[in-house]
Amino acid sequence: MAIRFPDLGAAEKAAGYAFRDRRLLLRALTHPSVTAEDPELAHYQRLEFLGDAVLQFLSSRILYSNFPDADEGTLTRMRSVCVSEKPLSDAVFGMGLEKYVLLTSGMEKTGGRKLRSIACDVYESVLAAIWTDGGEEEAMRYVERTIGEALRHPPDVTKDAKSRLQEYLQRDGEVHISYEETGEEGPPHDRIFHMEVRLNGKPLAQGSGRTKHAAQQQAAEEALKQLERKTTEGIQDAPEAD
Numbered sequence: 001m002a003i004r005f006p007d008l009g010a011a012e013k014a015a016g017y018a019f020r021d022r023r024l025l026l027r028a029l030t031h032p033s034v035t036a037e038d039p040e041l042a043h044y045q046r047l048e049f050l051g052d053a054v055l056q057f058l059s060s061r062i063l064y065s066n067f068p069d070a071d072e073g074t075l076t077r078m079r080s081v082c083v084s085e086k087p088l089s090d091a092v093f094g095m096g097l098e099k100y101v102l103l104t105s106g107m108e109k110t111g112g113r114k115l116r117s118i119a120c121d122v123y124e125s126v127l128a129a130i131w132t133d134g135g136e137e138e139a140m141r142y143v144e145r146t147i148g149e150a151l152r153h154p155p156d157v158t159k160d161a162k163s164r165l166q167e168y169l170q171r172d173g174e175v176h177i178s179y180e181e182t183g184e185e186g187p188p189h190d191r192i193f194h195m196e197v198r199l200n201g202k203p204l205a206q207g208s209g210r211t212k213h214a215a216q217q218q219a220a221e222e223a224l225k226q227l228e229r230k231t232t233e234g235i236q237d238a239p240e241a242d
Contacts, residue, residue: 006100014095015126016145019133028129030102037104044125051124054131058143059083062151078154089119091146161220169199176200179216195219
């Protein structure tokens, strides 16, 4: 079956940037599965790799400028929340850019165009394409236009991981959260502690640190990441409303 190429002019309007070299845009919109049908087509994974680094840099600049009193840890947590899969995929869906992703017919039939994971990849690959085609200033405009509001008004990340995990798990009622030491290693002056966070007695995640408190915090952070992934997968798998 012949591959149906997207309307690149419409894709440019959705992204808000006119390319000098539209081949970059086509590559940024081409899912890796397409190369199995047409090996001559370049897919977006290399651009996605670059886009991830560019996004880290540009989002860090925005946060650094807007939050002069925030320490490194707070800035890192802000960035992690603002450039995670959900806000990036929401930005792509908000632009309508997912309509122009080049997919195989099989991916199309199974709802690949609506997957957050693919939309997130496309956000980063298009960012890299804009960076390559138009430079840093144009790339920054894309970031400002799409997720700038979130970066200027990020959610509260000042609470530690244990507090955030407790609030997350107790949204629908009281639950029992406990932290159990699962081991330790190393000499007395350089001890590493291993902790496990449990929900109603069932293991959620593990963490390690040079103190028991640090190990608990890491376990809570890992539990939050796992819960976020499960939530995202649930959204992806949910049937579309008519």
